[in-house]
Each structure stands twice: as C-alpha cells, then as structure tokens.
Amino acid sequence: MAISPINSSSSASVAANDSTSLITNYEAFIQLLTTQLKNQSPLDPMDTNQFTQQLVQFSTVEQAIKTNQNLEKLINSASTSNALGLVGYIGTSVTAEGSTTQLKAGNAVWQFNANAAGKADVLIRNAQGATVYSRTIDIPQGTHSFAWDGSMNTGGTALDGSYSISINAKTADGLAIPVGTLVSGTVDSLDLSGTEPLLKIGQLTIPLSAVRTVAWQ
Numbered sequence: 001m002a003i004s005p006i007n008s009s010s011s012a013s014v015a016a017n018d019s020t021s022l023i024t025n026y027e028a029f030i031q032l033l034t035t036q037l038k039n040q041s042p043l044d045p046m047d048t049n050q051f052t053q054q055l056v057q058f059s060t061v062e063q064a065i066k067t068n069q070n071l072e073k074l075i076n077s078a079s080t081s082n083a084l085g086l087v088g089y090i091g092t093s094v095t096a097e098g099s100t101t102q103l104k105a106g107n108a109v110w111q112f113n114a115n116a117a118g119k120a121d122v123l124i125r126n127a128q129g130a131t132v133y134s135r136t137i138d139i140p141q142g143t144h145s146f147a148w149d150g151s152m153n154t155g156g157t158a159l160d161g162s163y164s165i166s167i168n169a170k171t172a173d174g175l176a177i178p179v180g181t182l183v184s185g186t187v188d189s190l191d192l193s194g195t196e197p198l199l200k201i202g203q204l205t206i207p208l209s210a211v212r213t214v215a216w217q
Helices: 011-037 049-091
Strands: 092-097 100-103 109-116 118-125 131-139 140-149 159-170 179-186 187-190 198-200 204-207 209-216
Touching: 049 092, 049 187, 092 118, 092 198, 092 204, 100 109, 100 179, 100 204, 131 140, 131 159, 140 187, 159 179, 179 204
Parallel strands: none
Antiparallel strands: 092 179, 092 209, 100 159, 109 140, 109 179, 118 131, 118 159, 187 198, 198 204
C-alpha cells in the first residue's frame, strides 16, 4: 500500500519567513525608538504619534500572521483526517468515468451507456495512441459492457498494459448517439500529493471526482 504525503511545507515556510521578518523589523524599530527617546532634546521633544501608529501597525500584522499560522494548523489537521478517511478506498472495487483501462492476462473490460440503439465503431488504442483493434457492433439502448481479449487487427495478441477505447455510435437514421464510458478495478494505492486525491488501479490513475460506484470485494 503506497500513499504519497500531502505537501504543506511551502505554506509553512512562507509563514515562518514572514514571522521572522516581522520580529526582526519590530526589534529594530524598538531599538531605534529607544535610542531616539534617550537622545532627544528636553526642550524640543519629538512627536510620538507616528511611533504609536507604527506600533499599532506592527501589532496588527503580528496578529494576522499568528491567525494564518493557526489556520494552517487547522488545515493540516483536516487534511490528515481526510487522508486517513481515503485509506478506506484501498481494496475496494470502484467504477469511474474514463476510457482507459488495463489489459491483463488477455482481458480488458469497459462499460458504456448509450441513450439510444444503433451501430457503433469501436476503436481501441495503445498508450502511444495507435489503433490496435477496431470493430463495428450493434448496441442496444442502456448500459452494457465491452470485453476485449487483446487480439489485434494485425494478428497476434497485444501485450498487457493500458489501453483506451472510443465508441462512435449512430442511430439507423444516422444521428449521433452520445456514449459515455466507464472503467472499473480494485484500488491498490492512493496519491494525495496533488490538489485532488487520485486512486491507483495498477498503472491507472483515477481522480476521486470521477468515481461513480464503490463496493467491497
């Protein structure tokens, strides 16, 4: 089971730099103010309004940085909780929107949904985009599956790996039929390094938002 960590080091580093810079500037300001107060002329004391305003500004910025740091802690805590919850996907069988699946031991299966009956040209392409198999089939209305045994147009059997399908369907009147494809498989790992969690099925990567059904084996 492999889970990539959530990366929050960049935001933490920025917050740390901001805090360090604020402290350095604040200490320099206080030192300057103290020096000027010590050396001011009793007959012509300086106006402290400007210094008071700057002190207030420093205090406001300091509070803002502390608030951001606390928010980052909450976000990191929530991210960790979400990651632990997503671990439950490992070992489940999921069905997701997509056109790419794995050919393994001479077996690859796609599900598709057609909102009308007609004929369809089925094309299967390898990872390089080359068509390795094509066929024209009759499709009824509804949800069905298409199984491919790896046989190629040129003869022989395709090697195990990732293959994508496209189904171009038309009614008997020549009207285009929208066809949506689904892939399925067992989740064996997660990738949480990006903005959206990714489910890994062998070499396939499926965004969590594309998942439509989840079932235990």
